[in-house]
Amino acid sequence: MSEINLAVQTAVKQWNQQVLRAAKLLNDLSDQDLEKQVSPGKNRGKYLVGHLIAIHDLMAELLGVGARNYAELSAIYVQNPDGAILPEPTISELRIIWQDVHQRLQDVIPILTIADWFSKHEAVVADDFLKDPTRNKYSILLSRTQHLSYHMGQLRLLIN
């Protein structure tokens, strides 16, 4: 296999692994667990779940797949701190949206070609991309995998 195919395959594999681990972690956490703060005075598990959904919904858009489906979650779980915006979805609703957003990514990611991965992501204008070609879809995949790990480290603390 060529080096560039290995690079893409490795990054996709690590993304898939983290998404699988996250699904397992959410499955192990009850709705009651997710209502708790990950540490006293910090974000609730539910907020972090909503946050990851909103970021991954936007990720589909950055990968060029089409518009995000749950833009309203950004106000609640990205642009504002925990508890600022009400009403919010129930945890049951978030679990369903989680599956929908990640299924969409799972359907789309295998279709992207090497040329797609190294083309500009959708939030950067062409001129800026010419100056900095690392602002590509591949960098979105790597940084979102990292971001997911960051918050999984926090959600993991809700397991007794």
Add this chain to the structure above:
Amino acid sequence: MSEINLAVQTAVKQWNQQVLRAAKLLNDLSDQDLEKQVSPGKNRGKYLVGHLIAIHDLMAELLGVGARNYAELSAIYVQNPDGAILPEPTISELRIIWQDVHQRLQDVIPILTIADWFSKHEAVVADDFLKDPTRNKYSILLSRTQHLSYHMGQLRLLIN
């Protein structure tokens, strides 16, 4: 720039960013902060710092740079849970070792060639690598960046 150079440059950039953020976070946390558990009943900040050092010390070895320098930290911070092995280094000592381990990686990573990154990492035998060529040094870089993010999400909780 070729796609493979972009893939390596993007991954190295994200590793460097996370290491820089981690250094800033440790700088913002006092020794007293690091003695605290990240959440009640969970690992102390100090344990996580020791854990990251031990894993990154071994990372240098997996990247083919030579033997790790702080093998004794693995028993304390990797093979055993928090509090199991005593005595342990002081936080001041861990801060110095942190710098040493990351300086070594920073010196070495820019020297690795594309061929190096996609060669087998040092903990996999040649036969297994032939069967699964994703077990290369590049995958170590990606997975260690993720692992660092995971524990930074936890250490971040010690900031008030």
